Amino acid sequence: MSIVITGASGHLGRLVVEQLVAAGAPAGQIVATGRDTDKLTDLSSNGIAVRRADFADPHTLSDAFTGADTLLLVSTTDVGQRFDNHRNAIDAAREAGVSLIVYTSTLNAATARMRLADEHRRTEEYLRASGLPFVILRNGWYLENYTDQLATIRQQHMLPGSARDGLVSAASRRDYAAAAVAALTGGDHAGATYELGGPAFTLTELAATFSEVLGTEVSYLDLPVRKYTELLISVGLPAELAAVLADADDGLARGELYTDSADLQTLIGRPATTRWEAVGDAVARSDA
Numbered sequence: 001m002s003i004v005i006t007g008a009s010g011h012l013g014r015l016v017v018e019q020l021v022a023a024g025a026p027a028g029q030i031v032a033t034g035r036d037t038d039k040l041t042d043l044s045s046n047g048i049a050v051r052r053a054d055f056a057d058p059h060t061l062s063d064a065f066t067g068a069d070t071l072l073l074v075s076t077t078d079v080g081q082r083f084d085n086h087r088n089a090i091d092a093a094r095e096a097g098v099s100l101i102v103y104t105s106t107l108n109a110a111t112a113r114m115r116l117a118d119e120h121r122r123t124e125e126y127l128r129a130s131g132l133p134f135v136i137l138r139n140g141w142y143l144e145n146y147t148d149q150l151a152t153i154r155q156q157h158m159l160p161g162s163a164r165d166g167l168v169s170a171a172s173r174r175d176y177a178a179a180a181v182a183a184l185t186g187g188d189h190a191g192a193t194y195e196l197g198g199p200a201f202t203l204t205e206l207a208a209t210f211s212e213v214l215g216t217e218v219s220y221l222d223l224p225v226r227k228y229t230e231l232l233i234s235v236g237l238p239a240e241l242a243a244v245l246a247d248a249d250d251g252l253a254r255g256e257l258y259t260d261s262a263d264l265q266t267l268i269g270r271p272a273t274t275r276w277e278a279v280g281d282a283v284a285r286s287d288a
């Protein structure tokens with residue numbers, strides 16, 4: 001039995017590989033793949049097979065997926081290219097005879113109107129029509145999307161966004177990785193679509209958590225989508241990415257990143273990370 005992980009050079013894929021090992025999966029049964037295998041060298045020295053897989057280059061995929069029993073398809077990053085990437089990976093998985101494909105989608109993918117959801121919805125439809133046994137993990141927003149802004153939040157006492165008073169059911173990458181490990185290794189999940197998210201909060205409540213943990217006032221600054229896009233561009237984000245992120249906040253305001261599902265907690269067998277834990281950890285790491 002071999003478990004192939006794509007995107008293992010990224011944050012989520014790497015956590016999945018580490019958690020598989022921690023859960024007792026033999027290193028010899030894990031295949032870590034990425035576009036740049038140099039980023040995976042430390043994994044190969046632990047006995048994990050490392051293979052190159054670039055979804056934009058289908059020739060790499062037949063070798064990468066050979067012998068795969070279960071495949072974790074981590075969604076890729078280039079908005080606009082993602083559906084083609086994912087379709088190539090699903091086709092290659094079918095040709096390789098993969099018996100289960102686990103795909104990391106986005107929360108409420110069937111109904112969300114934010115731009116980021118479109119390629120996930122199309123990928124889900126393609127996967128369902130592929131005939132391959134599948135599990136769809138509709139991952140909610142990462143808590144790290146906020147805690148990675150700690151330095152700026154500390155400096156400016158402000159968390160900006162376009163989320164109005166929308167609720168976001170965020171959880172940590174560690175939580176989503178644990179859910180992926182459960183789907184890859186435990187029980188019969190074939191055919192399931194899980195809506196994964198942690199306890200919901202507004203960005204005003206999140207700013208209050210930063211205030212509490214930092215011991216200094218932090219407020220949430222709500223901006224119109226256009227203004228927030230401009231702000232993201234002014235701090236160095238490419239215009240297209242800034243527009244996509246501001247659009248996601250608009251979706252958050254419409255409830256598209258909210259779920260009351262207990263799927264995450266059920267899959268991982270513990271409560272998801274809270275915003276207090278995430279902010280507390282980020283502050284402790286930055287102060288260390």
Ligand SMILES: NC(=O)c1ccc[n+]([C@@H]2O[C@H](COP(=O)([O-])OP(=O)(O)OC[C@H]3O[C@@H](n4cnc5c(N)ncnc54)[C@H](OP(=O)(O)O)[C@@H]3O)[C@@H](O)[C@H]2O)c1
Nearest residue numbers: 007008009010011012035054055056075076077140141142
């Ligand atoms: N839920 C959320 O809040 C949220 C936030 C951000 C992203 N996401 C989605 O979740 C995914 C995983 O998150 P993450 O934090 O692990 O992102 P990440 O650290 O940016 O990792 C993305 C991974 O995808 C790989 N990749 C990109 N294009 C590829 C291609 N054409 N073929 C094969 N692999 C490719 C990257 O490889 P390289 O190392 O070669 O670049 C990397 O390993 C992201 O890719 C994105 O789709 C979700």
